[in-house]
Amino acid sequence: MRSMKMKITRVNMLILSLSLSVVAMGGLIYKQQTSKDRKIAIGDLKKLSAAEKVAFTDRGDGVFLSKTKPGANDWLAQQKEPGQTFVSYLNSTPNLPGKVRSVIYILPIGEFPEESAPDLQMLLDYTRAYYHPMEVLMKPAVADAEVKAKSRINGRVKQWLAPDVMRWMKPQLNDDAYAMISVTMTDLYPDPRWNYVFGMASFRQRVGVFSFARYGDKNRATVLRRAAKILTHETGHMFSIKHCIFYQCNMNGANHLNEMDATPMHLCPVCLRKMQHAVKFDVVERYQKLHAFYKKYKLEEEAEWVKARIDKIAEAK
Numbered sequence: 468m469r470s471m472k473m474k475i476t477r478v479n480m481l482i483l484s485l486s487l488s489v490v491a492m493g494g495l496i497y498k499q500q501t502s503k504d505r506k507i508a509i510g511d512l513k514k515l516s517a518a519e520k521v522a523f524t525d526r527g528d529g530v531f532l533s534k535t536k537p538g539a540n541d542w543l544a545q546q547k548e549p550g551q552t553f554v555s556y557l558n559s560t561p562n563l564p565g566k567v568r569s570v571i572y573i574l575p576i577g578e579f580p581e582e583s584a585p586d587l588q589m590l591l592d593y594t595r596a597y598y599h600p601m602e603v604l605m606k607p608a609v610a611d612a613e614v615k616a617k618s619r620i621n622g623r624v625k626q627w628l629a630p631d632v633m634r635w636m637k638p639q640l641n642d643d644a645y646a647m648i649s650v651t652m653t654d655l656y657p658d659p660r661w662n663y664v665f666g667m668a669s670f671r672q673r674v675g676v677f678s679f680a681r682y683g684d685k686n687r688a689t690v691l692r693r694a695a696k697i698l699t700h701e702t703g704h705m706f707s708i709k710h711c712i713f714y715q716c717n718m719n720g721a722n723h724l725n726e727m728d729a730t731p732m733h734l735c736p737v738c739l740r741k742m743q744h745a746v747k748f749d750v751v752e753r754y755q756k757l758h759a760f761y762k763k764y765k766l767e768e769e770a771e772w773v774k775a776r777i778d779k780i781a782e783a784k
């Protein structure tokens with residue numbers, strides 16, 4: 468997962484000094500995907516509706532950008548990811564919501580100061596649009612003091628041990644919960660050897676925790692985009708969707724903020740198809756919900772992209 472990246476300066480310096488061999492290694496780890504690979508990853512669309520065929524087709528017109536070659540410090544240069552085609556997703560017997568476990572819960576922990584934190588209503592609105600038609604509910608916020616987790620001070624910053632937070636969450640899962648995701652402004656670490664982690668999730672345990680402590684930016688739209696991306700990306704993992712290696716996509720792994728900022732908010736055809744299998748949305752309805760969200764929060768670029776998709780699908784009907 469994107470959040471498992473180690474950020475120890477010593478290690479990064481070592482990587483920089485060995486950049487040539489890292490690039491070579493990156494080349495070995497990640498095989499650049501061809502248009503044929505991407506087509507295979509999307510899978511056979513014959514039995515789908517006209518609208519779905521358009522939604523899941525890459526016409527090579529630049530709407531969906533193929534995955535760019537990773538730089539030495541980027542995710543795919545450092546993590547071996549074989550990629551997950553739509554068929555391999557089906558064969559993995561993915562975790563799926565059912566009649567009983569059907570709600571995504573968001574649990575805010577602690578304060579979300581207006582000047583530095585993403586807006587919780589925005590996160591709720593976005594998750595609802597993204598995972599339409601699943602029910603998404605926000606639980607009442609709990610105070611930091613209620614969290615039973617080991618903590619440490621790392622460079623004056625308080626951090627919680629993320630697996631402890633997840634253990635604390637697990638008994639609080641409602642009977643109708645498909646998954647519960649905690650959001651916090653407190654920094655996290657996954658294990659004492661690591662400097663920090665953006666978040667952790669376990670689809671088997673159906674709980675995850677994500678910190679927005681490191682997403683600060685003067686630009687509010689940047690803070691909003693980062694928080695919205697990480698929340699929907701990690702929720703994607705809850706449906707057993709693995710990292711995307713085929714396109715520039717919200718399911719791409721990311722090692723650092725620049726890499727995350729370069730990924731789009733939308734899903735590529737491969738991941739969109741997996742998500743539809745899990746959540747069972749109508750492709751146009753979902754894009755309409757997203758369009759309303761992007762308009763409301765003034766993310767004009769994303770609003771235009773989604774609108775163009777809606778128009779394209781309409782042509783096919």
Ligand SMILES: [Zn+2]
Binds near residue numbers: 468700704720
């Ligand atoms: Zn991930």
Ligand SMILES: [Zn+2]
Binds near residue numbers: 711713
């Ligand atoms: Zn994708």
